[in-house]
Every structure is written in C-alpha cells, then in structure tokens.
Amino acid sequence: MEEQTPKKFHFTKQMKIGLAVVLVLCIGCGLVYLDTAYGSGKIRSLFVKSSVTQNKGNPSAGVLAEIPLDAGSSTSFAVFDQAFLLCTKDGAKYYNSVGDQKWNDTFTMTTPTVIQEGSFMAVGDLGGKNVRVYDESGLLYNVQLEGNLSQFALNQNGYLSLLEKKDSGYEVKIYNSKGTLLKGRVEETAGVYPISTDVSDDNKSFAVSYVDTTDVYPIGRVLFFYVNPEDSENYTDSLYASAADKADEIIGTISYRSNGVLAAVSDKGVYGFRDSEEVWSYHLTNVVNYVSFQQKDRVVLTLGDALPGEEGKEEGSICWLGANGAEEASYVSGKDITYLSAWKDGIVVGTDHTYIGIRHTGREAWTYQATQDVTDVIPMESFSRVLVVGQDMARILDMDKYTGELPDVPEDAVETTPEVQTDEPLPAEGETNTDATQQDAGAEGTEGQEKTSGTEGEADASGAQKTETPKTEAATDTEKTETTQPAENTESGDVPAES
Numbered sequence: 001m002e003e004q005t006p007k008k009f010h011f012t013k014q015m016k017i018g019l020a021v022v023l024v025l026c027i028g029c030g031l032v033y034l035d036t037a038y039g040s041g042k043i044r045s046l047f048v049k050s051s052v053t054q055n056k057g058n059p060s061a062g063v064l065a066e067i068p069l070d071a072g073s074s075t076s077f078a079v080f081d082q083a084f085l086l087c088t089k090d091g092a093k094y095y096n097s098v099g100d101q102k103w104n105d106t107f108t109m110t111t112p113t114v115i116q117e118g119s120f121m122a123v124g125d126l127g128g129k130n131v132r133v134y135d136e137s138g139l140l141y142n143v144q145l146e147g148n149l150s151q152f153a154l155n156q157n158g159y160l161s162l163l164e165k166k167d168s169g170y171e172v173k174i175y176n177s178k179g180t181l182l183k184g185r186v187e188e189t190a191g192v193y194p195i196s197t198d199v200s201d202d203n204k205s206f207a208v209s210y211v212d213t214t215d216v217y218p219i220g221r222v223l224f225f226y227v228n229p230e231d232s233e234n235y236t237d238s239l240y241a242s243a244a245d246k247a248d249e250i251i252g253t254i255s256y257r258s259n260g261v262l263a264a265v266s267d268k269g270v271y272g273f274r275d276s277e278e279v280w281s282y283h284l285t286n287v288v289n290y291v292s293f294q295q296k297d298r299v300v301l302t303l304g305d306a307l308p309g310e311e312g313k314e315e316g317s318i319c320w321l322g323a324n325g326a327e328e329a330s331y332v333s334g335k336d337i338t339y340l341s342a343w344k345d346g347i348v349v350g351t352d353h354t355y356i357g358i359r360h361t362g363r364e365a366w367t368y369q370a371t372q373d374v375t376d377v378i379p380m381e382s383f384s385r386v387l388v389v390g391q392d393m394a395r396i397l398d399m400d401k402y403t404g405e406l407p408d409v410p411e412d413a414v415e416t417t418p419e420v421q422t423d424e425p426l427p428a429e430g431e432t433n434t435d436a437t438q439q440d441a442g443a444e445g446t447e448g449q450e451k452t453s454g455t456e457g458e459a460d461a462s463g464a465q466k467t468e469t470p471k472t473e474a475a476t477d478t479e480k481t482e483t484t485q486p487a488e489n490t491e492s493g494d495v496p497a498e499s
Helices: 013-038
Strands: 063-068 076-080 083-088 091-097 100-106 112-117 120-125 130-135 138-144 148-154 160-166 169-175 181-187 192-199 205-212 219-226 239-242 251-256 262-266 269-274 277-283 286-292 299-306 317-321 327-332 339-342 346-351 354-359 364-369 374-382 385-390 393-398 457-459 465-467 494-496
Touching: 076 112, 076 374, 076 385, 083 112, 091 130, 100 138, 112 148, 120 148, 130 148, 130 160, 138 169, 148 192, 160 192, 169 192, 169 205, 181 192, 192 251, 205 251, 219 251, 219 262, 286 339, 299 339, 339 374, 346 374, 354 374
Parallel strands: 465 494
Antiparallel strands: 063 393, 076 083, 083 091, 091 100, 112 120, 120 130, 130 138, 148 160, 160 169, 169 181, 192 205, 205 219, 219 239, 251 262, 262 269, 269 277, 286 299, 286 494, 299 317, 317 327, 339 346, 346 354, 354 364, 374 385, 385 393, 457 465
C-alpha cells in the first residue's frame, strides 16, 4: 500500500489575524488581573474607558456643544479659553476642548471646591483633609491635612495658602508650586481667630485676616508675614507689618490685586492695604451680598438692603471698584441678585433663572433665560461664548446666535466611546491618568463668590464663595470663624461677601 503523505495544515491570513487577536486578549487579561490584584491599577486604566456621550449641538441655534453630567452630582468647572477642568466628588478631568480629554485624576471628596488663579487650579475638600493643585499638564502636588480645611487660596505662580482647623486651634500653611511646605504658623492667641489668607504674586509674603473677640466689640485685623527665611530673619514670627485695626468690623475676605495691593472686604467697607499703609477705602452703605475678586484689576460688589443709618444705593445694584478703590462703573438690576462671577471681559449676574452678561463698563452684552436650574455661567474664549452648567447637562452657547431652542440631535449623531465592564477595581485613588483616550464627562467648579452674613463662608454653587458677616457672639466660637474661599482666592474667584 502506498504510504500517504500527511497533509500540511495551512493557516489562512484570516486565521492568523484571529489567533493574534486571541493571544493579545489573553495576555491583556492576564496583565489586568495581575495589575489589579497586586499592583496599582495602572495597566487596567489603559484598557477601561469611561462611557461618554457628546452631542455636537446645533451651531445655527447657538448651541455649540453639550456635555452630559451625572444627575444629582454637584459639578464644578474651571475654564481656560477652550480648555476646561471638570470636577466632581470622584475626581477631576481636564479637556483641551469638548471631547478631547487630556488627563484624569481620581479622588474622593465630600465637598470639593475648585479655585483657579492664572494657569493653576486647586480642588479642596472644605471641611475635609485634602487639597490638590493642578496645571494643564496634570496634578502638581497633593496636600494631606491632619485637621480640617477651612479656607484656601492660590497665587498666579501655583503657591497655595490655607487655613487648617485642628482641635487645638488654627494653623496657617504656605506651599510653593512643588508642594513644599514653606511656612507653618500656629495661631495660639485665645479669642483671636484667622478668617482668610492669601499669598502675594511675588511669592514673598502672605496676609491673614483675623477677628479679635477679646474686647467688648469685635475687631477686624490684617497681618502681613514674610514667606522666606532670608526675608524674615529680623522679624519675630516673620511678622513684618500690621494694618490698622477696624473696630466693630469683621474683615471676611482678602485678596492680593495685580498691582500688589491687598484688598480686604468687611461688613462696613472695602480697603486697600500696601503692607501697613491703607492706600484707599470705600465706605459701604449697603449689605454686600456678593463680592468677586476673580478679575485681578477690579473688585465687584452686589448690594442688598441699606445698612442701618445709611442712605444706601438701590437694592440689586452692582458696582465696580478700580485698582485705586474708586467706583468706576455701576449697574442696577432691580432684582435680588442670586449669582455673580467676574471674568476678563465682564461679569455674569443671576436673578432667579435670568442670567445677564455685563461688560465692565456697566453695559449689558446678553441675557440668558434658563429653563432649568443653573449652577454656573462661565465665559470661555470670548465673552459671548459661555459654558452654562445645569444639573444634568452643561452646554456651550454662542450668545450672539442663541435662540433659546435646545438641539434635537438624532442618535446616529451622538459619538460614544465603548465601555469595558469588569468587576475589577478602578485605578488607585489619586493617580493622574494622562491617556487622552479616556473621555468621561463626569462633573464638578469655581471661584469665589461669597455672601456676607455670618462668620462662616458658604460655598456658592458657582464655585464662588459666599461670605456672611459674623455676629459678635458667633465670633467667639472657633467653629463659626471658618470661611470658605471662592474659586477666586479665595483669591481666584468670586466671593459672596467673604472669600
């Protein structure tokens, strides 16, 4: 019998490709298992992508883009022309533009508040123990506190100042742009409580506002300290200047201006200090509902009821104070103002569901009538192109073209990135993922609006800080001397009457 030659098995091109895919998947799954079981989750983060849907909007109707948000999750933004940071309690994501995610940093915070100053951003957990500082490249440094975060501010070089509340009292801390602790000042004087702090843009000094409750009436006080040891060697505790005490006043918020002057807002006036010298003052005749430091050359105030014994301005008025403290513009809304943010080209004020863009000359630029609750209205690369943040959707609108109609986008016009569902844990908390393929439209943002009416500064939904003028009795309680700082300084931000 003729011996049969065994037939050779030939792999087709399609079979080779299929086997290669299976092999890659097996290796990938093995790496993911090892990484999540024994590592930090870095490998898995390259495979798992968060699902994100981005509607391209309807430019002809003025809706340029839509960013879905997690309903019920507080969302904050910091904006840099087309780029923006989106922050939620679960982390921060930076986008070069809508749909183009640059990096992602995961964390867990209870009350995250975003502030921005120049090209830097900070996310602090007010009442918690964590502050994280970023620039456009990602996380620069992370500060972990033993006590609780009471207030924090940035300067234009990424220096961070903060107030930490401990069981034994308060501590003021100053960090440089690399996260190195430069100064730690323990506040031990009984009955004297720090309220707000800020670092000068030349990195040489920092200021702290206090309320002194040791007398019959409270006293507002601002002290100036050197940051660097070489500057402070001839001064006790680095203290080199003290501004004039303000009897029966509470200085709720302070912020360094672009000309180096420190602006300070109390319940009775606004002051400009150059070290120990008071270079200008503005007498208040109304309750200040909101204060914004977000524009470094101006202080913007929104006014409420007239103060007792004063012939005040009309309630709902807005006034702009220039670099020398003089009122350079005003606007009368005729309504109770519930939102304020100030930017390079103008301000945005909210009255109920109506938001108005106003130039720094006091001239109206546009009006937006919201049909749902809005938490932020932030100008982007121009004053007419704004990011409107709602409860479950953020929209970029062109106010010159916006018709008030929302786009009806068909399903095939929606772009999505696939989501890999696994039971593996997410990447380790606090790690920055610079993989631009991850695109997630999570949510949370800025700076400083504060409302004045108590010692505590309440963080406004816009990221601005609300500061309320504390009562004399309340000032004696260390808990009640805490103030939340805006996204604006808190120096970078808008503050209702306190930063």
